[in-house]
Amino acid sequence: MWAGIVCGVVACMLWGLVYLVPLVVPGYEPLLIAAGRFVGFGIVAVPLLWMERREFARYSLKDWWTVTQLGVVGNIVYYWCLVNCIQNAGAPFAGMCMSLIPVLVAVISNWRSRATGGSIAWSRLAPGLLLISAGLVAANVQEFSMVLEASRGNAGPFWYGVLMGVCALLIWTWYPIKNADWLLAHPTFSPRSWSTAQGMTTFPFACALYLFVWCASPEGTTFLGPTPVWFVVIVGGSGIFCSWLGIVFWNAMSQRLPTALGGQMIVFETIFAVIYAHLLRGAWPTAGMLVGMVLLIGGVLVSLRAFDRGRATQSAGG
Numbered sequence: 001m002w003a004g005i006v007c008g009v010v011a012c013m014l015w016g017l018v019y020l021v022p023l024v025v026p027g028y029e030p031l032l033i034a035a036g037r038f039v040g041f042g043i044v045a046v047p048l049l050w051m052e053r054r055e056f057a058r059y060s061l062k063d064w065w066t067v068t069q070l071g072v073v074g075n076i077v078y079y080w081c082l083v084n085c086i087q088n089a090g091a092p093f094a095g096m097c098m099s100l101i102p103v104l105v106a107v108i109s110n111w112r113s114r115a116t117g118g119s120i121a122w123s124r125l126a127p128g129l130l131l132i133s134a135g136l137v138a139a140n141v142q143e144f145s146m147v148l149e150a151s152r153g154n155a156g157p158f159w160y161g162v163l164m165g166v167c168a169l170l171i172w173t174w175y176p177i178k179n180a181d182w183l184l185a186h187p188t189f190s191p192r193s194w195s196t197a198q199g200m201t202t203f204p205f206a207c208a209l210y211l212f213v214w215c216a217s218p219e220g221t222t223f224l225g226p227t228p229v230w231f232v233v234i235v236g237g238s239g240i241f242c243s244w245l246g247i248v249f250w251n252a253m254s255q256r257l258p259t260a261l262g263g264q265m266i267v268f269e270t271i272f273a274v275i276y277a278h279l280l281r282g283a284w285p286t287a288g289m290l291v292g293m294v295l296l297i298g299g300v301l302v303s304l305r306a307f308d309r310g311r312a313t314q315s316a317g318g
Helices: 002-024 030-049 061-089 091-098 101-116 122-151 155-185 191-215 228-254 259-281 287-317
Strands: none
Touching: 002 030, 002 228, 002 259, 030 061, 030 191, 030 228, 061 091, 061 155, 061 191, 091 155, 101 122, 101 155, 101 259, 122 259, 122 287, 155 191, 155 228, 155 259, 191 228, 228 259, 259 287
16 A cells, blocks of 8 residues: 555656646746647657557557546646636636545545445545645635635636636546546556556647647747747656656556545645745745645545555455
């Protein structure tokens, strides 16, 4: 189980870097950044096709359909919804939406596991989830006032942003559950090949999106923007490390942990994003954020202990 925890933390450590990308490539449209990131993901994946050819030969058409859904919806559509939410409802509301993912994934996964006997008692799961919920409230209490302020402006765009935020929340509640379902059902398949397959299926859609955004840009906009070399380095690096490698570690975690516990690991993405952002700004997190992060980590540790005890009880009963 601890190997799964480490893999989940490393994945979130890499994913937390994504939040810095728009800050270090100013002057670029968010959708162009998103498309560039997933083009980079695909460019990494395509050369690995040869390495994974034997495993890909074992994939059925249903497997390829599943990985295409995960790659396109879980990456491109999710990020598009998130960007729209940030632009119209504000980053604070987007952050509050995303912070609900760990709790939703844990609750839905534990409920779904009843049929297979893999769930744990709600009385054991509740303390960890309550700590995580308290941590999310503490970390987002300042942002809530900013959301209220944003809602007093132009109501139409704000509520459109709210809708997009809810869509992003639902997609990334669905993604880790769907992804884990496949990985747990195929324990002999490599997490690396599943990540590569997602990159391959995402690649053509990301290229089409990049061309669309570029064509819709003002006349005279260069293909790679005002700082092409820096842009390629950043989006290429995010494609390699945040997308391909991050998904490899997340997949490895998903094969080792119950989905209800693995979903809670997403809190570490929030924690690392806050740490990186404050390091970049040279500032300390607020007291509320620090308290929130401690509660989030405490909630995951309590949940880990609950699942450990549940596994021990099942072993003793068997």
